[in-house]
Amino acid sequence: MVEAISQSFQLLAAEAEGGWDVIIIGGGMVGATAALGLAEQNFKVLLLEQFEPDLAWSDQQPFQVRVSALTRASENILKALGVWQGIESRRCHAFTDMHVWESISDAQVHFSAADIHQPNLGHVVENAVIQAALWERLLKHPLVTLCIGEQVVDLKLTSKWAEVVLKSGGTLKSRLVVGADGAASKTRQLAGIELTSHDYQQCAVVGCVETELSHQNTCWQRYQADGPFAFLAMADNHSSIAWYLPIDKMQWALSLSDEAFAEAITEASAAKLGQVIKVGERAAFPLIRRHANTYIQPHLVLIGDAAHTVHPQAGQGVNLGLLDAAALIDTLTYARQQTPEKDWSRRSVLRRYERWRRGDNVIVQRSMEGFDWLFQQDQTVKNTLRSQILPLADQAAPIKHWLMSQVLKGRDVLPSLAQ
Numbered sequence: 479m480v481e482a483i484s485q486s487f488q489l490l491a492a493e494a495e496g497g498w499d500v501i502i503i504g505g506g507m508v509g510a511t512a513a514l515g516l517a518e519q520n521f522k523v524l525l526l527e528q529f530e531p532d533l534a535w536s537d538q539q540p541f542q543v544r545v546s547a548l549t550r551a552s553e554n555i556l557k558a559l560g561v562w563q564g565i566e567s568r569r570c571h572a573f574t575d576m577h578v579w580e581s582i583s584d585a586q587v588h589f590s591a592a593d594i595h596q597p598n599l600g601h602v603v604e605n606a607v608i609q610a611a612l613w614e615r616l617l618k619h620p621l622v623t624l625c626i627g628e629q630v631v632d633l634k635l636t637s638k639w640a641e642v643v644l645k646s647g648g649t650l651k652s653r654l655v656v657g658a659d660g661a662a663s664k665t666r667q668l669a670g671i672e673l674t675s676h677d678y679q680q681c682a683v684v685g686c687v688e689t690e691l692s693h694q695n696t697c698w699q700r701y702q703a704d705g706p707f708a709f710l711a712m713a714d715n716h717s718s719i720a721w722y723l724p725i726d727k728m729q730w731a732l733s734l735s736d737e738a739f740a741e742a743i744t745e746a747s748a749a750k751l752g753q754v755i756k757v758g759e760r761a762a763f764p765l766i767r768r769h770a771n772t773y774i775q776p777h778l779v780l781i782g783d784a785a786h787t788v789h790p791q792a793g794q795g796v797n798l799g800l801l802d803a804a805a806l807i808d809t810l811t812y813a814r815q816q817t818p819e820k821d822w823s824r825r826s827v828l829r830r831y832e833r834w835r836r837g838d839n840v841i842v843q844r845s846m847e848g849f850d851w852l853f854q855q856d857q858t859v860k861n862t863l864r865s866q867i868l869p870l871a872d873q874a875a876p877i878k879h880w881l882m883s884q885v886l887k888g889r890d891v892l893p894s895l896a897q
């Protein structure tokens with residue numbers, strides 16, 4: 479790893495004058511996917527990441543705090559880029575069922591992969607595993623230059639190209655800059671793109687726990703007065719948890735002793751998997767919906783959390799980001815093939831990417847709002863509505879099948895990598 483990075487720095491010095499086709503800022507799951515996919519289409523890519531990813535791996539290492547439930551569309555993207563093998567060889571867990579119920583009436587809906595003749599409904603994977611598998615491929619790619627430990631301090635967007643000014647003092651030039659630097663994106667700020675946001679006044683407490691009973695390869699989600707609680711199935715009797723609480727309970731949840739935390743989770747899950755017998759490291763994240771008012775500027779686009787964040791209760795954030803990356807790859811490749819005499823990073827091309835992705839991202843954000851509204855347990859009308867809707871939905875096979883295929887495969891016209 480270290481050797482490859484220092485080679486990259488030599489490359490960086492050698493090519494600083496020449497410029498790259500694309501500079502990607504942020505080498506998380508989404509930025510790394512975009513970098514690999516664009517390089518596979520013969521774009522010359524520079525990937526800037528402020529932190530060195532940890533590529534060391536041992537089967538014995540404890541489960542990481544951050545995980546993602548990946549849809550089939552995401553799995554397809556990572557398979558097409560030759561990354562899935564690196565994920566499977568480390569650690570990931572397929573879940574076949576999903577069980578949603580609510581605390582007041584105990585009304586429930588059960589989704590099963592068998593009902594739609596699929597092997598599973600998705601995979602739960604540690605974020606660090608996804609990033610490591612991506613970087614393993616990036617390190618070997620001849621068209622990718624990795625620049626680690628560097629930050630962007632300024633951007634200059636001209637009518638012909640973009641210039642990225644680095645903290646260390648250098649300036650890099652490219653046809654296109656891709657902001658993939660997460661929810662607090664510096665790229666977005668430097669490009670002067672405003673956000674529309676909504677603070678849920680909620681936090682998600684996450685971590686990995688071991689339970690007395692098997693999760694049966696099922697993801698369990700219980701709606702209760704404070705917010706939902708979820709178990710995401712991992713190896714053996716281990717599950718990743720997502721416990722949504724009012725923001726003023728965040729410090730309380732983090733400060734509990736392991737024993738008290740295990741007890742609190744057992745209670746929040748109504749002991750669905752018996753007692754929680756062991757808890758690992760935990761972390762908490764305040765939840766904010768954000769949407770960039772535009773995804774594009776001259777010679778610049780935003781992807782992933784830099785462009786949008788959604789409430790994580792349906793586990794869609796990184797799945798949307800990977801679709802952004804795949805749609806951008808399709809859009810730029812098509813523009814370059816169809817009109818080779820024109821600039822593939824021109825505004826009309828970038829607009830095509832934005833139109834493709836914005837609608838899909840808005841639908842998911844709004845659906846989360848709908849869930850949030852329906853599951854607020856402070857109003858009798860909604861309580862009654864839920865106790866009637868959930869059993870109805872559970873019995874309406876066509877609705878369940880449609881919902882499962884939407885979540886599994888994605889809602890919009892899928893980019894080619896995702897098909």
Ligand SMILES: Cc1cc2nc3c(=O)[nH]c(=O)nc-3n(C[C@H](O)[C@H](O)[C@H](O)COP(=O)(O)OP(=O)(O)OC[C@H]3O[C@@H](n4cnc5c(N)ncnc54)[C@H](O)[C@@H]3O)c2cc1C
Pocket residue numbers: 503504505506507508509526527528529545546547548628629630658659660661663664665682684720763781782783784790792793794795796797798799
């Ligand atoms: C509690 C919780 C649970 C979630 N569960 C799910 C789930 O089950 N399924 C799902 O699909 N999504 C889930 N999400 C959402 C998902 O985690 C995010 O959507 C995803 O991490 C976004 O990836 P990204 O690559 O866009 O951004 P990030 O993961 O934030 O990566 C950004 C990268 O950019 C780098 N960076 C930042 N600033 C700079 C800079 N100035 N210069 C250079 N590099 C920089 C960072 O170091 C980082 O590596 C969840 C989110 C939360 C909070």
